[in-house]
Amino acid sequence: MVSIRSVPSTPSGLAAGDFPWIIEHREDRCTLCGRCTAVCPVNAIKLTYMRQRMPRLVLSSSERGSSYRTFVGIRQRTEAANRCIGCGTCEKVCPNQAIKPQPNTVSERHRFINTKGGEAWKRGGRKNEPGPSLLDKIIFNRISMLTDPALDAGRHEFSVNTLLGRVLSPEEYLRRKMTGEWIPPVREIFPFIIGSMSFGALSPNMWLGLLQGVAYCNEVLGIPVVMATGEGGCPPWVLKSPFLKYIILQIASGYFGWDEIIRAIPDMQCDPAAIEIKYGQGAKPGDGGLLMWFKVSKLIARLRGVPEGIDLPSPPVHQTLYSIEESVMKMVQSLSMAWDFKVPVYPKISGSNSAKSVLNNLVRNPYASGLLIDGIDGGTGAAYNVSMDAMGHPIASSVRECYLDLCAQGKQNEIPIFAAGGVGKNGNVTQNGLALIMLGASGVHMGKYIMQAAAGCLGSEQNRCNVCNVGICPKGITSQNPKLYRRLDPDLVAERVAETFMAINTEMKKVLAPLGRSQSLPIGMSDAIGIADKAAADQLQIKYVC
Amino acid sequence: MCRLALKTASEPFSPYTVLQAMEAMQEGYDGSGLGLLLRGLDFTDYSYKAGDPILSGIAHTEEAFHRLGSFMQDRGFELKYDHEFETDLSKIEAKDRHKYILRVYRRPEAWKSLSEDEVELQMMLTRIALRKDGEEHGGDLTAFSFWPDVAMIKEVGWPLNVGEALGLDSHRIKSRVCMAQGRQNTNWGINLYACHPFFIQGIATMTNGENTAFLPIKDWLSGKGFPGYIGYQSDSEVFAHILHYTVRQLKLPLEAYKHIITPLKTEELKDHPQGDFLLGLRNVCRRLIIDGPNAVIATLPDETCMLVMDAKKLRPATIGGKPGEWAIASEMCGVDAMIPDRDPSLDYQPMREHTIIVPPDRQEFQIWSQFDQFPLPQAA
Numbered sequence: 006m007v008s009i010r011s012v013p014s015t016p017s018g019l020a021a022g023d024f025p026w027i028i029e030h031r032e033d034r035c036t037l038c039g040r041c042t043a044v045c046p047v048n049a050i051k052l053t054y055m056r057q058r059m060p061r062l063v064l065s066s067s068e069r070g071s072s073y074r075t076f077v078g079i080r081q082r083t084e085a086a087n088r089c090i091g092c093g094t095c096e097k098v099c100p101n102q103a104i105k106p107q108p109n110t111v112s113e114r115h116r117f118i119n120t121k122g123g124e125a126w127k128r129g130g131r132k133n134e135p136g137p138s139l140l141d142k143i144i145f146n147r148i149s150m151l152t153d154p155a156l157d158a159g160r161h162e163f164s165v166n167t168l169l170g171r172v173l174s175p176e177e178y179l180r181r182k183m184t185g186e187w188i189p190p191v192r193e194i195f196p197f198i199i200g201s202m203s204f205g206a207l208s209p210n211m212w213l214g215l216l217q218g219v220a221y222c223n224e225v226l227g228i229p230v231v232m233a234t235g236e237g238g239c240p241p242w243v244l245k246s247p248f249l250k251y252i253i254l255q256i257a258s259g260y261f262g263w264d265e266i267i268r269a270i271p272d273m274q275c276d277p278a279a280i281e282i283k284y285g286q287g288a289k290p291g292d293g294g295l296l297m298w299f300k301v302s303k304l305i306a307r308l309r310g311v312p313e314g315i316d317l318p319s320p321p322v323h324q325t326l327y328s329i330e331e332s333v334m335k336m337v338q339s340l341s342m343a344w345d346f347k348v349p350v351y352p353k354i355s356g357s358n359s360a361k362s363v364l365n366n367l368v369r370n371p372y373a374s375g376l377l378i379d380g381i382d383g384g385t386g387a388a389y390n391v392s393m394d395a396m397g398h399p400i401a402s403s404v405r406e407c408y409l410d411l412c413a414q415g416k417q418n419e420i421p422i423f424a425a426g427g428v429g430k431n432g433n434v435t436q437n438g439l440a441l442i443m444l445g446a447s448g449v450h451m452g453k454y455i456m457q458a459a460a461g462c463l464g465s466e467q468n469r470c471n472v473c474n475v476g477i478c479p480k481g482i483t484s485q486n487p488k489l490y491r492r493l494d495p496d497l498v499a500e501r502v503a504e505t506f507m508a509i510n511t512e513m514k515k516v517l518a519p520l521g522r523s524q525s526l527p528i529g530m531s532d533a534i535g536i537a538d539k540a541a542a543d544q545l546q547i548k549y550v551c
Numbered sequence: 552m553c554r555l556a557l558k559t560a561s562e563p564f565s566p567y568t569v570l571q572a573m574e575a576m577q578e579g580y581d582g583s584g585l586g587l588l589l590r591g592l593d594f595t596d597y598s599y600k601a602g603d604p605i606l607s608g609i610a611h612t613e614e615a616f617h618r619l620g621s622f623m624q625d626r627g628f629e630l631k632y633d634h635e636f637e638t639d640l641s642k643i644e645a646k647d648r649h650k651y652i653l654r655v656y657r658r659p660e661a662w663k664s665l666s667e668d669e670v671e672l673q674m675m676l677t678r679i680a681l682r683k684d685g686e687e688h689g690g691d692l693t694a695f696s697f698w699p700d701v702a703m704i705k706e707v708g709w710p711l712n713v714g715e716a717l718g719l720d721s722h723r724i725k726s727r728v729c730m731a732q733g734r735q736n737t738n739w740g741i742n743l744y745a746c747h748p749f750f751i752q753g754i755a756t757m758t759n760g761e762n763t764a765f766l767p768i769k770d771w772l773s774g775k776g777f778p779g780y781i782g783y784q785s786d787s788e789v790f791a792h793i794l795h796y797t798v799r800q801l802k803l804p805l806e807a808y809k810h811i812i813t814p815l816k817t818e819e820l821k822d823h824p825q826g827d828f829l830l831g832l833r834n835v836c837r838r839l840i841i842d843g844p845n846a847v848i849a850t851l852p853d854e855t856c857m858l859v860m861d862a863k864k865l866r867p868a869t870i871g872g873k874p875g876e877w878a879i880a881s882e883m884c885g886v887d888a889m890i891p892d893r894d895p896s897l898d899y900q901p902m903r904e905h906t907i908i909v910p911p912d913r914q915e916f917q918i919w920s921q922f923d924q925f926p927l928p929q930a931a
């Protein structure tokens with residue numbers, strides 16, 4: 006045995022097999038073109054010299070028994086900072102299928118030492134929880150085809166839009182109509198909404214592609230899709246464009262970008278779809294937004310009114326948050342006033358046991374236009390791993406509780422509840438969305454799904470990629486580096502947005518037709534769903550099926 | 552499937568004639584039951600005084616029958632007329648039918664000081680209290696309606712047999728309006744309350760087809776906290792309650808019903824003369840939008856009759872007749888059987904946008920299209 010000194014072993018030293026993703030490289034196929042090493046976003050692989058023993062049978066004793074050859078090959082780095090993130094970009098560019106990342110299912114030890122410099126693990130992406138989600142397990146089982154002539158998903162007309170905005174009680178509506186009083190603004194929108202992703206978190210090309218796609222859905226396909234900006238404002242050309250009506254502007258605790266927005270109000274050609282006040286985010290409850298310095302480019306700095314290249318953490322709470330009455334009431338009211346009470350204003354909170362109390366407060370606030378609840382499965386551009394994995398509340402029961410609470414008060418039509426967090430995280434976007442709608446949501450917000458469907462985001466529940474926070478997004482989705490975001494063609498993103506919504510629209514009809522629903526979105530139609538999990542069925546007050 | 556027949560005539564007629572019309576439509580139904588509502592009553596052995604409430608129901612046991620007697624007495628109702636059905640219980644499938652109730656009462660003295668609205672609330676609350684009393688005693692008392700000039704019968708069995716079992720063929724009861732439906736709600740398990748027509752404060756509806764939006768509508772109506780919005784043993788009961796909500800609570804004209812249950816699309820409302828008002832109405836009454844194939848037939852206390860189609864016209868319904876006498880049925884042969892001596896070329900089958908209204912004078916029926924001007928000038 007050799008002395009310990011000669012073995013390169015430190016407390017945080019890892020071998021390639023300890024990392025979350027292990028590179029499989031086939032020397033027999035590799036032509037050493039170097040594309041993979043050039044493209045790897047984290048420099049996880051390197052070209053290096055290696056030596057190989059060439060055994061030989063030697064008869065004369067004056068010669069040594071082996072000779073060595075030196076060659077150039079690909080090796081995975083074992084420094085923690087350069088751990089392979091499994092993005093597969095190397096695989097994509099390799100002309101010879103010589104390289105690919107494999108998830109480490111045996112001994113992932115990198116997690117234990119990922120605290121270099123005392124820094125807790127930060128990343129982008131989503132909660133890492135592989136396997137079907139609860140929403141994936143909900144099925145639609147109230148088939149009315151036998152008792153009644155079935156609807157035809159391809160032939161009949163379906164009204165699937167939802168309402169965003171405060172809806173009055175019928176009595177109050179008629180009274181106000183008679184007296185000519187203010188009727189709160191209500192938007193008729195597609196129930197699948199592109200959730201908040203900021204201009205800053207997303208690259209300019211991604212943002213442009215989304216907006217183009219949304220405009221196409223509205224103006225050509227007749228699907229009234231809206232998208233939310235996230236914190237950090239909105240490019241001035243959009244603010245002053247007729248596309249603003251498809252955009253939900255978000256104001257969050259850092260108020261980033263709102264100088265520009267307020268200044269642009271006099272020049273706006275139309276009102277925004279709505280204003281979202283972010284109080285909490287499902288992926289990281291208790292944290293404000295975080296835009297890491299890598300991504301604060303010149304453009305972003307201008308939009309947000311800050312110097313370039315600095316971290317931009319938003320405070321965890323709004324500075325005005327002293328009590329819910331004061332903060333929420335006042336903010337909702339002031340923002341309504343800014344647009345002359347013609348734009349719906351609603352808060353976004355993270356799913357929690359206390360969502361109901363927020364909701365009840367909103368019921369009494371005549372200006373509040375809805376509530377968006379973001380569940381634990383939501384995604385984010387940057388957060389601590391512990392927040393993402395362990396903080397928050399699953400969306401299904403949070404939404405259900407709130408809806409039933411509104412029903413008990415007879416107010417379920419007045420304050421629409423929107424649900425977010427994990428919608429379509431395994432690809433079942435329509436099914437997930439409709440399950441939430443039948444549990445009581447008026448619509449759903451989706452972020453990660455859109456990134457995956459429209460731009461090919463590589464993220465997954467196996468902690469694949471998830472480096473959205475550091476500006477090295479291999480797809481150019483969440484990077485402000487022109488070298489990277491030029492990889493993303495906005496026109497192609499727009500095309501994918503349109504394709505995605507067309508498919509959701511069709512899938513909705515395929516679900517609604519057998520249920521016999523075509524006249525209105527089946528919000529709260531909980532008699533149509535079931536789950537093969539008794540405890541979940543009891544909690545959600547839906548049918549247990551097996 | 553349900554078969555529906557309604558006849559309205561200026562001259563009172565026997566409900567048995569409507570049951571015979573049901574027979575004509577027998578192919579399409581399972582004959583599992585009968586629901587009957589009579590309005591504008593005429594008894595051969597009693598002269599009914601307008602305004603006196605009439606209780607319809609079934610006392611399933613003698614004990615329940617006595618309880619009912621004291622219940623009404625305790626509340627100050629004086630029995631004026633007790634219609635004795637010439638029953639032949641052997642023809643009734645169910646064995647727990649002690650007595651069919653059709654009784655006219657005098658309003659209690661204490662109601663004299665009440666407004667008409669309050670009286671109408673009290674009548675409804677009395678019916679609900681009786682229903683609850685029955686439910687608390689193992690379902691031994693069933694109360695269908697308690698309202699002036701309305702009689703209701705619901706029973707399991709083939710309609711004509713039920714009619715004969717109750718002696719309706721003796722023509723001792725006649726009425727100017729008769730709604731009949733020939734099926735128990737077999738989708739949901741048999742319960743007399745689940746049988747159409749449904750009744751609340753003078754308003755009655757019957758429907759064929761399934762209302763797939765039932766649960767969200769029920770949840771919303773229940774949340775209104777109005778004591779009459781209960782029951783919901785059938786998905787179709789909400790049609791009656793929505794009509795009640797439209798005309799009695801919101802005080803909107805009858806035409807609004809169509810706009811509430813099957814509102815026009817946004818593009819259609821953009822071109823409508825009162826599109827802005829109706830769009831707002833659609834939003835606020837969104838939870839009352841029905842779904843599924845339905846033809847809704849309704850009658851009101853003033854003897855107005857109405858027929859409304861679902862938004863896709865997935866169910867048939869025909870109206871035909873002549874001045875003074877009209878019939879609405881889910882099948883054309885039903886209209887034929889009820890009013891054979893009419894000009895069938897003038898029969899009308901409403902389309903998806905139509906509401907048919909037969910006003911109390913019964914001279915002609917109105918075809919009102921949802922695309923037409925909506926009769927609410929002050930709001931629009």
Ligand code: SF4
Pocket residue numbers: 026028041044045046047048049050088089090091092093094095096105106
């Ligand atoms: S999978 Fe991605 S991170 Fe890993 S080596 Fe390949 S390019 Fe680099």
Ligand code: SF4
Pocket residue numbers: 129130456461462463464465469470471472473474477478479480481482483
């Ligand atoms: S592809 Fe880009 S957006 Fe997707 S997980 Fe990787 S870094 Fe994040």
